[in-house]
Amino acid sequence: MSNNNWLVKNLADFAGGMTRRGGREFLHLSEEIETDQIKATPENAGRASLYIHIPFCRTLCPFCCFNRYLFAEDKARSYFKSLKKEVALYKDRGFRFSSLYFGGGTPTILMDELGEFIAYLKENFAIKEISLETTHREINHRTIEQLKQAGINRLSIGVQSFDDAISKSMGRAWSTGQEAGEKLLMAEGQFDTVNADFIFNFPGQTLKQFEADVLAFKEMKLDQATFYPLMPSPHKMSALERRFKFVDTSHEKDFYDILLRELYDGDYRASTAWCFSRGERMIDEYVIEFDDYVGVGAGSVGFLEGNFYVNTFSLERYARLIDEGRLPVVRWKKLSERESRRYYLLTKLFGMALDPTQFERRFGADIHRKLGLELAFFKMFGLVQEDGLIRVTRRGMYPVSSMMKEFFAALNGLREYCIEHGI
Numbered sequence: 475m476s477n478n479n480w481l482v483k484n485l486a487d488f489a490g491g492m493t494r495r496g497g498r499e500f501l502h503l504s505e506e507i508e509t510d511q512i513k514a515t516p517e518n519a520g521r522a523s524l525y526i527h528i529p530f531c532r533t534l535c536p537f538c539c540f541n542r543y544l545f546a547e548d549k550a551r552s553y554f555k556s557l558k559k560e561v562a563l564y565k566d567r568g569f570r571f572s573s574l575y576f577g578g579g580t581p582t583i584l585m586d587e588l589g590e591f592i593a594y595l596k597e598n599f600a601i602k603e604i605s606l607e608t609t610h611r612e613i614n615h616r617t618i619e620q621l622k623q624a625g626i627n628r629l630s631i632g633v634q635s636f637d638d639a640i641s642k643s644m645g646r647a648w649s650t651g652q653e654a655g656e657k658l659l660m661a662e663g664q665f666d667t668v669n670a671d672f673i674f675n676f677p678g679q680t681l682k683q684f685e686a687d688v689l690a691f692k693e694m695k696l697d698q699a700t701f702y703p704l705m706p707s708p709h710k711m712s713a714l715e716r717r718f719k720f721v722d723t724s725h726e727k728d729f730y731d732i733l734l735r736e737l738y739d740g741d742y743r744a745s746t747a748w749c750f751s752r753g754e755r756m757i758d759e760y761v762i763e764f765d766d767y768v769g770v771g772a773g774s775v776g777f778l779e780g781n782f783y784v785n786t787f788s789l790e791r792y793a794r795l796i797d798e799g800r801l802p803v804v805r806w807k808k809l810s811e812r813e814s815r816r817y818y819l820l821t822k823l824f825g826m827a828l829d830p831t832q833f834e835r836r837f838g839a840d841i842h843r844k845l846g847l848e849l850a851f852f853k854m855f856g857l858v859q860e861d862g863l864i865r866v867t868r869r870g871m872y873p874v875s876s877m878m879k880e881f882f883a884a885l886n887g888l889r890e891y892c893i894e895h896g897i
């Protein structure tokens with residue numbers, strides 16, 4: 475390993491370790507819920523985005539940490555009814571959403587309910603953009619037409635890998651690389667942005683197999699791909715270790731270097747540390763684009779004016795709370811000023827650039843004064859440079875990726891805890 479590689483890997487370990495510790499504190503949540511704090515203010519009424527969680531899948535991938543249940547039509551239909559009621563509770567509190575993000579689970583699991591729900595949102599709000607995740611199994615000419623009719627701008631398709639052996643070892647034996655490629659090409663050009671999601675550093679996945687995924691993606695000349703490092707919750711990690719005997723995470727940077735070499739140094743620009751796009755495309759992470767977001771649905775999270783909160787993960791409890799006319803929020807955290815500033819720094823660096831003017835507008839203080847130590851660290855090692863904006867350099871991308879991975883891994887730990895404890 476060259477000196478530079480060694481240094482960047484160690485910087486990433488250090489920055490990731492700091493984020494892991496901070497993430498644990500950040501996610502130390504209270505049962506004292508302050509739902510009266512969830513209200514629109516002149517600042518956030520139209521500014522917050524809306525995340526909608528649809529927690530049903532046709533099969534459950536063993537590595538997945540999201541709140542998801544095996545699809546049952548009756549449960550899914552009544553869930554969509556509850557979702558409308560939850561959105562109405564936010565409308566009553568003064569929120570005016572214009573940007574929607576559907577995640578899951580599989581949001582396209584019941585296309586008629588999805589279409590009706592989007593129509594309901596459009597009746598109630600002036601919707602400008604809609605991003606939606608699904609898997610390639612759901613894609614066909616009919617669903618593409620329905621999604622276009624519904625006004626989806628950005629379609630994100632969870633491929634994970636084109637390699638059939640890897641798909642099988644991920645518990646996705648239904649997925650073949652050939653079918654995934656065909657479905658991506660079917661969707662390409664039909665929406666403002668089509669994104670393909672991949673995983674890297676999955677147990678058993680070789681650098682060669684991952685490189686083949688990246689090259690195949692390039693060959694297809696698709697708009698955008700997002701590459702997620704493996705970031706399992708503690709129990710998912712133990713399950714992977716039992717299944718694969720040994721989970722080697724020491725090569726993560728080698729996987730990441732393939733992205734830098736093949737995409738970043740090529741025709742693609744980094745929209746985030748994990749998302750590579752050609753031209754101006756919508757990106758995958760509403761947490762970067764929007765400082766405030768509301769989450770609806772079982773197992774979603776929200777972030778409003780420095781308050782982080784979590785909805786119940788249980789379908790039954792979710793339906794019950796909604797029927798009682800209450801927000802289904804079950805955990806809460808008021809972030810300290812310092813935590814808010816650091817969270818802001820993390821999300822903006824993950825999005826590749828931070829605007830000090832916007833920081834000052836949000837926190838009423840100069841970033842160089844409030845996060846001087848953190849910025850000095852990043853600058854000293856050439857991980858960021860400042861030219862009006864604070865931009866992540868090529869060298870800084872892997873450390874930033876590690877930081878975000880640790881934060882999401884901590885969030886996955888929280889999800890796991892909530893699911894296992896019926897919260």
Ligand code: SF4
Pocket residue numbers: 530531533534535538539540542578579580609632
């Ligand atoms: S990876 Fe996607 S399809 Fe698989 S269980 Fe998770 S949400 Fe469902």
